[in-house]
Amino acid sequence: MSSSSVFVVRRILYNSWCFALVLCVASCQPSPPVTQLIPEPEKFAKIIYPPDNPTTREGLALGKRLFYDPILSADSTISCSTCHLPELAFTDGRKVSKGIGGRTGKRNSPGLVNIGYLHKTLFWDGRADDLESQALHPVADPNEMGGDWPLLISKLRRHPDYMPAFRRAFGLSDDRELSPDHVGKALAQFQRSLISSDSKYDKVERGEAVYTETERLGHAIFFDLADEPDPEFHGLPTGECAHCHIPPHFTNQKFFNNGLDEADSLEDFKDIGRALVTGSVYDNGTFRTPGLRNVALTAPYMHDGRFENLYDVVAHYNSGGHYAENRNANIFELGLSNDQAEALVAFLHTLTDSSFVNNPDYRQ
Amino acid sequence: MKYLSLIALFALLFFAACQDDDDPVQTGDIATTIQFRAEYDDTDLAIQSATYAYPTGAELKATLFQYYVSDLTLIAADSSEVELSEIELIRYDDATADNIEERTYDVPAGDYIGLRFGLGVKPELNALDPNNFAADDPLNENEFWNSTARYVFAKIEANADLENDGTFDTGLSYHMGSDALYSIVTFTGSFTLDGDNDPQLIVTSDVLKALSDGMDTFDIADPEKQRVHGGNQAVATEIWERLAGQFELLIQ
Numbered sequence: 318m319s320s321s322s323v324f325v326v327r328r329i330l331y332n333s334w335c336f337a338l339v340l341c342v343a344s345c346q347p348s349p350p351v352t353q354l355i356p357e358p359e360k361f362a363k364i365i366y367p368p369d370n371p372t373t374r375e376g377l378a379l380g381k382r383l384f385y386d387p388i389l390s391a392d393s394t395i396s397c398s399t400c401h402l403p404e405l406a407f408t409d410g411r412k413v414s415k416g417i418g419g420r421t422g423k424r425n426s427p428g429l430v431n432i433g434y435l436h437k438t439l440f441w442d443g444r445a446d447d448l449e450s451q452a453l454h455p456v457a458d459p460n461e462m463g464g465d466w467p468l469l470i471s472k473l474r475r476h477p478d479y480m481p482a483f484r485r486a487f488g489l490s491d492d493r494e495l496s497p498d499h500v501g502k503a504l505a506q507f508q509r510s511l512i513s514s515d516s517k518y519d520k521v522e523r524g525e526a527v528y529t530e531t532e533r534l535g536h537a538i539f540f541d542l543a544d545e546p547d548p549e550f551h552g553l554p555t556g557e558c559a560h561c562h563i564p565p566h567f568t569n570q571k572f573f574n575n576g577l578d579e580a581d582s583l584e585d586f587k588d589i590g591r592a593l594v595t596g597s598v599y600d601n602g603t604f605r606t607p608g609l610r611n612v613a614l615t616a617p618y619m620h621d622g623r624f625e626n627l628y629d630v631v632a633h634y635n636s637g638g639h640y641a642e643n644r645n646a647n648i649f650e651l652g653l654s655n656d657q658a659e660a661l662v663a664f665l666h667t668l669t670d671s672s673f674v675n676n677p678d679y680r681q
Numbered sequence: 682m683k684y685l686s687l688i689a690l691f692a693l694l695f696f697a698a699c700q701d702d703d704d705p706v707q708t709g710d711i712a713t714t715i716q717f718r719a720e721y722d723d724t725d726l727a728i729q730s731a732t733y734a735y736p737t738g739a740e741l742k743a744t745l746f747q748y749y750v751s752d753l754t755l756i757a758a759d760s761s762e763v764e765l766s767e768i769e770l771i772r773y774d775d776a777t778a779d780n781i782e783e784r785t786y787d788v789p790a791g792d793y794i795g796l797r798f799g800l801g802v803k804p805e806l807n808a809l810d811p812n813n814f815a816a817d818d819p820l821n822e823n824e825f826w827n828s829t830a831r832y833v834f835a836k837i838e839a840n841a842d843l844e845n846d847g848t849f850d851t852g853l854s855y856h857m858g859s860d861a862l863y864s865i866v867t868f869t870g871s872f873t874l875d876g877d878n879d880p881q882l883i884v885t886s887d888v889l890k891a892l893s894d895g896m897d898t899f900d901i902a903d904p905e906k907q908r909v910h911g912g913n914q915a916v917a918t919e920i921w922e923r924l925a926g927q928f929e930l931l932i933q
Contacts, residue, residue: 360812361812362811362812362813362814362815362816362818362821363815363816364816365815365816365817434816436816436817540826540827541826541910541911544830544910544911544913545829545830545911547829555910557910559826559827560854560856560910563823563825565812568823569823570823571774571823595777596777597776597777599728599729599730599776599777600776640848640850642729642742642840642848642849643729643744643840644840644852645744645838645852646744646745646838646839646840646852646853646854647838647852647854647908648852649852649908
């Protein structure tokens with residue numbers, strides 16, 4: 318064989334070896350997760366996705382599995398879904414939540430309907446800036462899941478299904494890369510998929526349904542239509558609800574004292590709420606405005622679950638609430654009759670979206 | 682080696698000269714900050730923490746003051762205009778924050794003779810659904826009544842002690858806005874932006890001056906005048922007119 322032929326053969330062998338090496342490396346790398354588009358209603362401003370946590374098919378599936386798995390709690394008895402049941406619009410029906418060992422939590426379980434649209438702070442006191450960080454709180458809370466993050470991460474790393482799922486969802490090449498952030502991100506992806514937009518309210522807005530007379534009256538009270546130039550509702554009391562419970566998600570994501578407790582001094586509040594985060598006495602007794610979608614399913618109400626039903630809630634606002642110098646200026650005696658209070662409750666029921674609570678994609 | 686030393690010396694002198702006060706003025710865009718300052722009776726507005734005297738003898742604790750600004754524009758000496766922003770929401774609602782909201786814009790260097798903005802949401806934007814805008818846009822900040830009443834242009838909220846008994850138990854809530862109320866606010870005043878000792882531009886607004894001009898005072902003891910929401914804007918017309926008329930521009 319001539320020297321040039323030897324060179325060509327060597328060259329071919331060398332190139333083949335390089336090609337095989339590239340193939341091997343490529344096959345060893347986890348394939349990137351597949352972006353999952355979550356359909357959103359046209360009437361809603363789009364969800365603001367964090368750049369470092371787009372929803373992917375793998376992340377969404379992992380987040381859903383984690384949401385329903387008690388593995389996240391110290392004794393494997395409590396999952397996210399223990400306090401966020403889909404049939405109750407992701408609340409739990411209790412005044413305050415129960416954690417591991419029957420421990421009593423501090424606050425009423427907030428619903429998760431359209432939670433991905435709430436781009437400001439989360440929790441009743443706003444202690445989490447986003448869904449990713451929110452998801453980390455309950456795991457280590459002694460009154461909720463009572464866990465320990467290093468132990469949990471260790472458990473997930475050894476798990477035969479979860480570790481491969483984390484690798485696929487976040488492109489992890491080394492198990493030691495797994496951190497609480499990945500758990501938070503996966504749970505956030507699932508929660509961002511929980512979208513409700515097919516209540517009777519939505520259908521009426523789209524022209525696909527009409528309110529009953531009672532619901533229509535309640536709608537007029539909720540949105541203060543007595544103030545409108547159209548004389549139809551002149552003389553009707555205004556409910557003042559939509560200052561804070563603004564559509565489409567029926568919350569302005571802000572913090573208010575809504576007159577729940579008498580406080581001669583701002584120091585008098587049993588639960589200081591938002592002030593736990595800000596440290597400002599002027600935030601004592603203020604709590605985040607909850608969204609009202611599916612509100613008829615989320616009893617009991619308020620941060621401490623003090624009101625058993627929507628009639629009690631309406632009665633509270635109708636009374637003007639209790640004095641505190643930081644009580645919101647829009648809380649005052651409304652003058653609703655019993656029929657008008659009933660109508661307001663009827664309107665609140667139109668925010669129920671049964672297709673949301675029965676959506677199999679949201680269930681275990 | 683001698684030449685190298687000389688080059689180094691020249692370079693040093695050159696760079697030192699670049700930091701001199703006699704630096705040539707900048708000709709590109711200048712990062713210019715406009716301060717929006719809120720006051721009550723010519724003192725810094727303090728949300729919740731201060732007790733304010735009202736001309737009728739009542740006392741107030743302010744809980745919220747906010748307003749929209751449309752088409753914030755600088756007027757150049759040659760009468761051309763530089764739009765800084767189409768829409769801003771200026772809000773004071775935090776007891777832990779000060780009374781200054783700042784916005785910074787890149788502005789062409791040059792001579793200017795005034796500043797102008799629309800108080801409220803200009804009609805073209807006021808006709809739109811907030812959900813047309815991103816969830817974190819100023820126009821999607823939940824300051825919207827409904828498709829007929831549309832945006833709330835300005836809010837003043839306070840709790841009042843009408844009886845001087847130490848309890849601030851009367852809520853005052855003035856939510857104003859409609860195309861008819863939209864008002865243009867124009868200031869004149871000369872200043873130069875050249876990147877060298879640029880002036881501080883301060884837009885001040887005074888909550889008390891919106892409620893009382895010394896001659897006429899809004900009667901907060903009248904239950905019919907303790908709330909203006911949605912469609913009953915006629916009650917608030919005098920507040921709105923005073924609000925629109927009391928802004929000042931300080932060039933410091």
